[in-house]
Amino acid sequence: MRPDGRGETESLYFDYPYFEPPQQRGELAEPTPVAIVxxxxxxxxxxxxxxxxxxxxxxxxxxxxxxxxxxxxxISRSSLAILDRLGVAAPFLEKSLGWTTGQSFYRGQKIxxxxxxxxxxxxxxxxxxLQQQYIEAFLWQAVAAHPLIQTRWQSEVVGIDRPGKIALxxxxxxxxxxxxxxxxxxxxxxxxxxxKMRGKRLKGENFEGRYVIADIRADxxxxxxxxxxxxxxxxxxxxxxxHRQPDDIWRIDYQLRDEESEADAVLEQNVRASVQAVLxxxxxxxxxDLEWWSIYSAxxxxxDDYRDxxxxxxxxSAHIVPIFGVRGLNNGLADxxxxxxxLGWVLQGxxxxxxxxxxxxxxxxxxxxxFANASKSARFMTPSxxxxxxxxxxxxSLALRHxxxxxxxxxxxxxxxxxxESAAVRSDAGGLKAGPAPGEHLPELRLGDGFLSDHLGPGxxxxxxxxxxxxxxxxxxxxxxxxxALPVSLQASERIAHEPGAAYLVRPDLYVAxxxxxxxxxxxASTFAELTFRKGNQL
Amino acid sequence: MTxxxxxxxxxxxxxxxxxxxxxxxxxxxxxxxxxxxxKAGDVHQVLDAVSEAGExx
Numbered sequence: 001m002r003p004d005g006r007g008e009t010e011s012l013y014f015d016y017p018y019f020e021p022p023q024q025r026g027e028l029a030e031p032t033p034v035a036i037v038x039x040x041x042x043x044x045x046x047x048x049x050x051x052x053x054x055x056x057x058x059x060x061x062x063x064x065x066x067x068x069x070x071x072x073x074x075i076s077r078s079s080l081a082i083l084d085r086l087g088v089a090a091p092f093l094e095k096s097l098g099w100t101t102g103q104s105f106y107r108g109q110k111i112x113x114x115x116x117x118x119x120x121x122x123x124x125x126x127x128x129x130l131q132q133q134y135i136e137a138f139l140w141q142a143v144a145a146h147p148l149i150q151t152r153w154q155s156e157v158v159g160i161d162r163p164g165k166i167a168l169x170x171x172x173x174x175x176x177x178x179x180x181x182x183x184x185x186x187x188x189x190x191x192x193x194x195x196k197m198r199g200k201r202l203k204g205e206n207f208e209g210r211y212v213i214a215d216i217r218a219d220x221x222x223x224x225x226x227x228x229x230x231x232x233x234x235x236x237x238x239x240x241x242x243h244r245q246p247d248d249i250w251r252i253d254y255q256l257r258d259e260e261s262e263a264d265a266v267l268e269q270n271v272r273a274s275v276q277a278v279l280x281x282x283x284x285x286x287x288x289d290l291e292w293w294s295i296y297s298a299x300x301x302x303x304d305d306y307r308d309x310x311x312x313x314x315x316x317s318a319h320i321v322p323i324f325g326v327r328g329l330n331n332g333l334a335d336x337x338x339x340x341x342x343l344g345w346v347l348q349g350x351x352x353x354x355x356x357x358x359x360x361x362x363x364x365x366x367x368x369x370x371f372a373n374a375s376k377s378a379r380f381m382t383p384s385x386x387x388x389x390x391x392x393x394x395x396x397s398l399a400l401r402h403x404x405x406x407x408x409x410x411x412x413x414x415x416x417x418x419x420x421e422s423a424a425v426r427s428d429a430g431g432l433k434a435g436p437a438p439g440e441h442l443p444e445l446r447l448g449d450g451f452l453s454d455h456l457g458p459g460x461x462x463x464x465x466x467x468x469x470x471x472x473x474x475x476x477x478x479x480x481x482x483x484x485a486l487p488v489s490l491q492a493s494e495r496i497a498h499e500p501g502a503a504y505l506v507r508p509d510l511y512v513a514x515x516x517x518x519x520x521x522x523x524x525a526s527t528f529a530e531l532t533f534r535k536g537n538q539l
Numbered sequence: 540m541t542x543x544x545x546x547x548x549x550x551x552x553x554x555x556x557x558x559x560x561x562x563x564x565x566x567x568x569x570x571x572x573x574x575x576x577x578k579a580g581d582v583h584q585v586l587d588a589v590s591e592a593g594e595x596x
Contacts, residue, residue, distance in 0.1 A: 107595075376546075379553075386564065387556030391549055397595045407542050408549060 003268055003290050008068045012217050012291050013247040014133050016065045019153035021172040028170075028177045032058040032150075033347055035168055035181035037157050037194050040067065041132065041329055042315030043187030044139035046336035048086045051148040052458070053344025058179070059149060060170060062156035066140070069292040070131035070215050072329035073245055078416045078441065079330045080124040081453060081510060082337050091138040095246055098125035099224040104409040106230045108281070111399035112406035121495060123444050123451040127326070129224060129245050131215075135329070160184065160197050166310050183343060184311045187336070192317035198308050202301035202320060204371070209239075209382020210256045210297045211323070212265050214275055217248050218288035227282075228381075228409065230396050234277035239381050242282070249291060252278050253323070255382060266295050298322035298378045300371040306360040312339050319367040324377035324411060327370045334416070334509075335363045341508040342424075345532065350459075350480045352533030358424040366417035377411050416441035419511055426505075426527055431517030435497035435504070442510045443495040447487070456506060457482030460513065460532075462524055464503035465491060472521040481528050505531075 002010060009016035022028060034050055036043045039061035047057050075083075075096065083089040104112040116126035143149050152172070159169035166181040186194035195202075222244065229240040238255035245251055252275055256265050264270055271293050279288065302319040306312060315332030339359045345351035383389035398405035419425050420439035428438050436442055442463075445452040452463075459480035462473050470483035491498045501518035505527060514527045540548070552571075559567040576585040 385553075385557045386561055387553040387558075390556055390564070391553040395549065398592075400595050401591070404542070404545065408546070 001266060001268075001293050009065055011133075012289055013249065014131070016133070017137075019064050019151075021154040021174055022152050025174065028152075029179050031180040031182075032056060033181065034058075034183045034185060034343065035060065035157075035166060035179065036185045036187055037168075038187035038189060038315075038317075039063075039136070039140075039143075039151055039153070040187060040189060040315070041072070041135050041139060042332040042336045043185070044136065044143050045082070045086070045333050046185050046187055046314060046340045047143055047149045047151075048088065048139065048146070049337050049340025050344050051146050052086060053341060053348060054148070055344045055347050056148045057150075057185075058181075059143070059151040060155045060157050060168070061151070061153055064154050066133045066136040069294055070133065070245065070249065070251065071294070072132045072135070072326075073129050073243060073251055074326035074329070075128045075130055075135070076326065076330045077122065077124045077126050079333045080128065081444070082333050084123070084453065085337075085508075085510070086142070088138060088142045091141070092128065092130060092135070095134055095138075096128035096130035097224040097244060097246055098128050099226065099244075100126050101223075102226040102228070102411065104228045104230065104406065105232070106396040106399060106409075108229075108232065109400055111230075111396065112403075112409050114410050121444055121446050121451075121493070123453060129243055131245055131247075131249065132329070134246070157188075157194065160194060160311070182310065182347075185314050185336075185339060185343075186311055186317045187314045187332075188317050190316040190320050192313070194311065195303070195313060195317050198311060200303055200308060200313070202303055204299065204301035204320075205375075206297065206299050206301075209378065209384070210262060210265075210295065211253045212256065212271060212274065212293060212295050213251065213253045213323075214271055214293035215245070215249050215251055215291040216275055216288045217291055218250055218279070218284065219248055219286060220244075220250060220284050222282075228411075229278075229281070230409070231393075232278070232281050234281045235274075240278055242278070253296075254278060262295055266293065296323060298324070298374075298382060300375060300378075302364060302367045302371070306335075306364055307356070312343075312356075312359060314339055318363070319370075321367065321370050322374040322378045324374055324381050327374065331363075331366055331370060334366065337509050338363055345480070345508075350532065352535060354533040355424060358422050362417075362419045362422050362424070365419070365421070369417045380408065416511075424507070424513070424531055424533075425511070426514035426531060429516065432497040432499060432502055432515055434494060435502065435515070436495075436512045438512050438514050440512055442504070442506050442512055445490060445493055445495055447490070452486075452490075453510065455484045456510070457484070459508055460528055461506045462503060462519075463506055464519065465500050466503070469503065469519060469521065469524075473524050476521065476525060478525060478528065480532070481525075507531075 034057040036059040100118050155172040157168050158171045161167040166184045224244045227242040241253040243251040299320045306318045314335045342355045379388045383392045395405045395408040418439045425439040462483040467485040470485040473483040503516045503519040505514040507513045556564045
């Protein structure tokens with residue numbers, strides 16, 4: 001929502017583009033291998049991932065422009081790694097605000113300051129703040145320039161036929177048409193129309209806490225540190241979160257009291273008064289402009305299966321998570337990359353179709369993990385019962401003098417989920433004492449002037465200390481598999497196994513597929529064939 | 540105790556308070572405090588904790 005007199009996309013700092021519906025009408029019905037519904041961050045990332053595998057797609061969005069508000073503003077380190085792999089990280093790094101520190105206050109007194117893990121081995125900071133419309137705009141720059149991706153704005157998918165291949169019925173201001181697709185990625189958000197058309201329902205819990213999220217423009221002199229205010233004078237019993245964003249924009253989230261109605265809470269004069277009270281409490285006495293606001297309630301909802309035949313649900317269409325762990329956008333991007341590379345490999349004939357069955361277990365597992373962590377955060381931020389509230393209040397009160405109690409207020413920040421149980425990962429044969437296990441995200445490492453991830457191939461990569469093994473694997477010329485010999489100096493790192501024979505097979509999405517304490521080229525090749533589900537494991 | 544162990548205590552207490560219900564949670568907490576005092580064994584420590592827990596309510 002925006003202040004009275006301003007349109008939905010009349011922002012104080014962002015010029016929304018206007019996208020026409022498709023002008024060339026002749027080839028609209030031309031079949032496509034992949035139809036992507038939704039041009040948000042998830043849909044655009046999926047399109048870029050598929051394109052990087054050489055796969056064409058058509059993206060449909062019912063809007064004429066980007067998202068109306070800043071919405072998701074925290075991009076995690078693992079998401080930056082994804083954007084970097086897609087070659088689009090530069091504008092994000094230039095515009096966003098990286099941060100590592102959070103502070104929590106109870107009744108105006110600081111009870112906790114935490115720093116998220118960071119160091120010289122990390123290519124990216126733990127978190128970056130950037131408004132969602134910039135995220136979309138930067139992804140769009142790459143999508144618009146890519147010959148394999150066609151985007152159709154103002155194009156609403158109004159029907160999807162079930163039998164055999166996908167047939168989408170699309171309606172835009174100039175007419176309607178049908179287009180056939182082999183596969184469909186439903187990246188159409190929390191209220192996913194595709195999900196409804198397929199008769200699927202999200203299942204899970206609703207939490208009690210409701211928040212107004214408001215963006216203001218103000219010249220506040222404070223670093224990029226996330227602040228959480230518990231039981232502040234401006235909102236007794238409630239919680240307030242404050243985040244800095246680029247362009248002098250500040251995000252203020254404040255919890256509604258049980259007796260506050262949502263209808264009243266979102267009235268402009270009430271939002272202004274609530275924001276002013278927060279600013280007064282933080283000691284800011286300058287002027288400010290109201291930019292945008294919305295209302296939000298914490299949910300943990302997910303589909304039982306992210307796959308429905310030839311339709312995959314990706315991002316919010318498959319799961320809705322509480323905001324506290326900043327996992328909505330970040331898990332959505334990880335979903336997009338997961339299905340993107342797998343579908344790309346299947347369509348290129350480099351992997352068997354069974355690889356696609358590993359998408360839902362891997363990514364739904366990640367969602368359930370988020371639920372477990374986010375539920376803990378939500379119980380602290382917005383305790384839903386007497387017991388949780390009492391414990392929270394006791395912890396906060398103790399935290400004034402005891403740092404152990406302040407740790408209860410430490411939010412569990414985004415850590416990539418491990419696919420340890422996945423069929424697309426080979427269970428650990430053991431033997432290595434350090435380093436990532438199969439199913440875990442590859443840790444980043446400083447390597448000369450750059451980083452380990454800069455040396456990974458576009459497909460699977462074998463990482464090892466044995467140059468002869470790397471050359472032998474390379475010499476086999478297996479499509480989609482490359483090898484890189486790590487410098488022996490890296491054996492000093494605690495992030496990777498020290499044994500000279502240690503070898504890791506890394507997937508295109510930077511997850512470890514298998515590891516060995518001593519590998520042979522034959523074993524590497526057969527494991528690669530097995531994990532890409534080739535018929536008879538033949539290369 | 541590690542922070543994970545403290546968290547387990549936190550969770551167990553929250554659940555027990557809810558199980559006891561609004562009318563009985565105070566008596567549950569008082570019983571818990573007496574049990575822990577008995578295990579702690581040191582009267583000065585316990586009395587210090589009693590007075591400290593009474594601050595900033």
